[in-house]
Amino acid sequence: MSSQETRHSVATLRVDAHQHFWRYRAQEYPWIGDRHGALRRDFLPEDLKPLLDQHGIAGCIAVQARHSLDETDTLLDLAARHPWILGVVGWVDLRAPDLERQLERRAESEKLVGLRHLVQDEPSPSLFMQDPSFARGVRLLQARGLTYDLLIKDADLQAAAGFCQHHDEHTIVLDHLGKPDVSQEDPIAWADRIAPLAALPHVSCKLSGLITEADWQQWRPVELLPYLYLALELFGPQRLMFGSDWPVCQLAGTYSDVHRLFESALRELSADEQAAIRGGNAIRLYGLKGNCP
Numbered sequence: 001m002s003s004q005e006t007r008h009s010v011a012t013l014r015v016d017a018h019q020h021f022w023r024y025r026a027q028e029y030p031w032i033g034d035r036h037g038a039l040r041r042d043f044l045p046e047d048l049k050p051l052l053d054q055h056g057i058a059g060c061i062a063v064q065a066r067h068s069l070d071e072t073d074t075l076l077d078l079a080a081r082h083p084w085i086l087g088v089v090g091w092v093d094l095r096a097p098d099l100e101r102q103l104e105r106r107a108e109s110e111k112l113v114g115l116r117h118l119v120q121d122e123p124s125p126s127l128f129m130q131d132p133s134f135a136r137g138v139r140l141l142q143a144r145g146l147t148y149d150l151l152i153k154d155a156d157l158q159a160a161a162g163f164c165q166h167h168d169e170h171t172i173v174l175d176h177l178g179k180p181d182v183s184q185e186d187p188i189a190w191a192d193r194i195a196p197l198a199a200l201p202h203v204s205c206k207l208s209g210l211i212t213e214a215d216w217q218q219w220r221p222v223e224l225l226p227y228l229y230l231a232l233e234l235f236g237p238q239r240l241m242f243g244s245d246w247p248v249c250q251l252a253g254t255y256s257d258v259h260r261l262f263e264s265a266l267r268e269l270s271a272d273e274q275a276a277i278r279g280g281n282a283i284r285l286y287g288l289k290g291n292c293p
Helices: 003-011 034-039 045-054 069-081 099-106 132-143 154-166 187-198 221-235 255-265 271-285
Strands: 015-019 059-063 085-090 112-117 147-150 172-174 203-207 240-242
Touching (some): 015 240, 045 059, 045 255, 059 069, 069 099, 132 147, 147 154, 203 221, 203 271, 221 255, 240 271
Parallel strands (some): 085 112, 112 147, 147 172
16 A cells, blocks of 8 residues: 555544543442443443444544543553554543653553543632643643643633643643533533634544533434534534544433434535544544554
């Protein structure tokens, strides 16, 4: 295969840019509460791979789900054993005095492509994003060329814009469209709040996690598609990525439900724009090219 053909094939690979694996232990996943019974079991690569194959998706990015170095190392081990796990967004305490050593220890793995902290679960997410030790950690992370995934709720979008303005040396990825409160407001109000983030060229966004922000039993595509259309307008096709948020999405629907909703939003885009959002952007923004099959 020529180098041009290789570039073309990589650019058109489909990637699920946001999913999770875990071996469930109740004490290790306190966020999985009484309402989350469907998540109280193990979810491993052998569970996800048939779903990816069914939807023509070549690979995925495994994202941390708890503040644990052990989990990060487990995800990296899974990625080493399964080539289709193209990257890992793990967790290291960015406030730790020995952060550089922790990152260096994991630097040998080309599959570590980013880090994430569950900022949404902090007592005050806006204050956490202003923590000088956290800021120092993000600067060090960006200097190493690692992406930072930002997990917040839409009440903290304004604070997130300020945070991202101060950390513009590398890509920041907003997870789940900033988790809009679908049941309480119209999409235009959310768009007004997310617009300052979208205006920052180093900030990208995952089209993920939307069905679990709606009524789990009663959601309809017609109420969620406006968020996807507005994200396309605000971020543009070059800064958006598909993510299933599997297995969390199963609280409100199937993998196919999520994929169908996503594909519905792309119908008016060009073939190149569709390919970018389906996988090309994830490969570029997370530096996955060398990890692709």
